[in-house]
Amino acid sequence: GDSVTQMEGPVTLSEEAFLTINCTYTATGYPSLFWYVQYPGEGLQLLLKATKADDKGSNKGFEATYRKETTSFHLEKGSVQVSDSAVYFCAPLGGGYNKLIFGAGTRLAVHP
Amino acid sequence: NAGVMQNPRHLVRRRGQEARLRCSPMKGHSHVYWYRQLPEEGLKFMVYLQKENIIDESGMPKERFSAEFPKEGPSILRIQQVVRGDSAAYFCASSPGTGDEQYFGPGTRLTVT
Numbered sequence: 001g002d003s004v005t006q007m008e009g010p011v012t013l014s015e016e017a018f019l020t021i022n023c024t025y026t027a028t029g030y031p032s033l034f035w036y037v038q039y040p041g042e043g044l045q046l047l048l049k050a051t052k053a054d055d056k057g058s059n060k061g062f063e064a065t066y067r068k069e070t071t072s073f074h075l076e077k078g079s080v081q082v083s084d085s086a087v088y089f090c091a092p093l094g095g096g097y098n099k100l101i102f103g104a105g106t107r108l109a110v111h112p
Numbered sequence: 113n114a115g116v117m118q119n120p121r122h123l124v125r126r127r128g129q130e131a132r133l134r135c136s137p138m139k140g141h142s143h144v145y146w147y148r149q150l151p152e153e154g155l156k157f158m159v160y161l162q163k164e165n166i167i168d169e170s171g172m173p174k175e176r177f178s179a180e181f182p183k184e185g186p187s188i189l190r191i192q193q194v195v196r197g198d199s200a201a202y203f204c205a206s207s208p209g210t211g212d213e214q215y216f217g218p219g220t221r222l223t224v225t
Contacts, residue, residue, distance in 0.1 A: 036216075
């Protein structure tokens with residue numbers, strides 16, 4: 001069945017460090033891919049998306065490229081801030097393109 | 113433009129009671145999804161509805177759980193005879209169409225005592 005694997009957290013970084021959170025997925029066909037972010041006690045916010053191979057999604061300094069060959073969608077940011085501390089979820093749109101498939105998420109902690 | 117709204121935000125029920133969770137999708141969205149998040153875990157899909165129709169309920173437990181999205185009013189997730197294992201955060205999302213990005217509400221945190 002459809003699934004997603006993210007690197008385990010927590011990821012702890014200093015402010016202005018480079019961030020990579022790895023994400024690989026298994027899905028039927030070529031689903032749209034999403035990154036969501038969840039701040040403590042809140043719902044999920046859409047961070048970025050890519051809908052086809054080689055698409056690059058970007059938002060607020062975060063980027064991810066849809067790699068069909070490696071079925072990956074790694075999240076990167078060149079310089080993290082304390083305010084980026086949150087849990088990040090990679091999610092392909094699986095199951096007939098109507099349900100998001102979530103992994104356990106990766107917790108990011110950025111300290112000054 | 114109001115986002116997805118859920119109420120209540122927090123709900124406490126004793127074992128055996130019923131829990132009713134409400135979700136109003138974003139304006140213009142006719143597709144609603146329910147997900148459940150257990151502590152320290154990702155979200156798990158439960159059910160996908162369009163107005164007056166259940167499209168996919170493959171993630172919904174067979175017993176005690178039901179969902180509806182009537183022609184008028186919010187979508188309702190109903191849990192009958194709650195047990196401690198039902199304690200979780202329940203999130204609703206909506207989208208304008210199939211395959212589109214989903215926008216999430218703030219969630220309802222259910223605690224069963």
